[in-house]
Amino acid sequence: MGEYTLRCAGCGNLLIGGAASCPLDGGLPRADYIERRFNPRKLPGIWSFIDWLPVDGWNRSTGASSVTYRSSGLAAELGLDSLYISFSGYWPERGALMRTCSFKELEAAPTMQMLRDRKAGETLVVASAGNTARAFAEVCSITDQPLILFVPVSSLDRIWTTVEPGRVLVVGVKGDYADAIKLADVLSSRSGFRAEGGARNIARRDGMGTVLLDHVRRFNSLPNHYFQAIGSGTGGIAVWEASMRIIEDGRFGERLPRLHLAQNTPCAPVYNMWHGMGSEESDFDAYGCPEGMHDDVLFNRNPPYAVPGGVRDAVISSGERIYGIDNSRAVSAQKLFEMSEGIDILPAASVAVAALVDAVESGFVENDDDILLNITGGGVKRLAEDHSRVKLKCDLTVGLRDSEDALSSIEEIFA
Numbered sequence: 001m002g003e004y005t006l007r008c009a010g011c012g013n014l015l016i017g018g019a020a021s022c023p024l025d026g027g028l029p030r031a032d033y034i035e036r037r038f039n040p041r042k043l044p045g046i047w048s049f050i051d052w053l054p055v056d057g058w059n060r061s062t063g064a065s066s067v068t069y070r071s072s073g074l075a076a077e078l079g080l081d082s083l084y085i086s087f088s089g090y091w092p093e094r095g096a097l098m099r100t101c102s103f104k105e106l107e108a109a110p111t112m113q114m115l116r117d118r119k120a121g122e123t124l125v126v127a128s129a130g131n132t133a134r135a136f137a138e139v140c141s142i143t144d145q146p147l148i149l150f151v152p153v154s155s156l157d158r159i160w161t162t163v164e165p166g167r168v169l170v171v172g173v174k175g176d177y178a179d180a181i182k183l184a185d186v187l188s189s190r191s192g193f194r195a196e197g198g199a200r201n202i203a204r205r206d207g208m209g210t211v212l213l214d215h216v217r218r219f220n221s222l223p224n225h226y227f228q229a230i231g232s233g234t235g236g237i238a239v240w241e242a243s244m245r246i247i248e249d250g251r252f253g254e255r256l257p258r259l260h261l262a263q264n265t266p267c268a269p270v271y272n273m274w275h276g277m278g279s280e281e282s283d284f285d286a287y288g289c290p291e292g293m294h295d296d297v298l299f300n301r302n303p304p305y306a307v308p309g310g311v312r313d314a315v316i317s318s319g320e321r322i323y324g325i326d327n328s329r330a331v332s333a334q335k336l337f338e339m340s341e342g343i344d345i346l347p348a349a350s351v352a353v354a355a356l357v358d359a360v361e362s363g364f365v366e367n368d369d370d371i372l373l374n375i376t377g378g379g380v381k382r383l384a385e386d387h388s389r390v391k392l393k394c395d396l397t398v399g400l401r402d403s404e405d406a407l408s409s410i411e412e413i414f415a
């Protein structure tokens, strides 16, 4: 089981009592696991990495892992010798069994297990524009844990499960993802509720870090490059942290994989900040963000960019770059991937493919480099061939200004 002490990812200060933030510099909490060797166990899915997950137990019915394979189709199109694809989604022919079809399932399963281990009986509160909500709804329905989801009304169509929905309350928010986060924050500050925590949630990060661990388990070394589409960038931080643990083991390489993180322009706060451009809310309002994005799940107004242990530290420490991908490049990349690999992918994932195409064209990667491309979601069409989906009904709709009565009634229901 993943025994650890909690430390600040910035200054290394020991954090007590599951702190979400370092009192000295505000840095992200990071699990410092007692186990220093990479030693996957004979357990199903992500639970095989249990020594580096902040959980005591595991649940056989949850925890589907990503699948890593060596590409031939896309690799040939791009002239790459060693392109590895990490696929999070549903593609049983490759062994990928994530029925909610995105890497958010890697976050949901250990988060719910950690909550169960704590035995505090709290109800988890999650704000999401889609894929995260779906992942948590599925996992909580399987594990029979209560969950409250705050989802922008425009994203409600994305909330479905492949099992009978459990104790999941769906709150439709009249507003965008940022408004959903504000309302979730208000509710989770009340007694009996717990915020999921976003980038500050170590279970979430270490769950996503298993993408890198699966690559190392299968191919016995760290890749030279890692490509991913980001909104908050938490997956990038997670892979950086997992890589540091692997390097400490000493058997799989000494160099951190270079992080190539990609955002969908013009709604791209991390890209703007990295390139020294303004990232004011008003800039994005002027573009009407997230409207018109190739995938609006990639828009996060407040990413953990400058916080100690956050995205900026990860990219500086690992080297490489943050890409701005416009819709037309993302559309072409999606077609290229689906045609060459033979599986449908979520639009968000195509932004990472476009970044890889850009890197190849610009000479940022060599043909014989080991490259890990994270396809963060896919297989929705493939899933429809095997499983039916249950759309979750919206239990109530609230706006930022008229939320108090609704929040009080939720408190009563879940008290």
Ligand SMILES: Cc1ncc(COP(=O)(O)O)c(C=O)c1O
Binding pocket: 102, 103, 104, 131, 132, 229, 230, 231, 232, 233, 234, 235, 297, 298, 300, 346, 348, 349, 376, 377
């Ligand atoms: C499929 C997919 N890829 C990538 C991302 C970006 O993840 P993050 O916001 O953690 O950077 C998301 C976010 O929801 C997603 O759903």
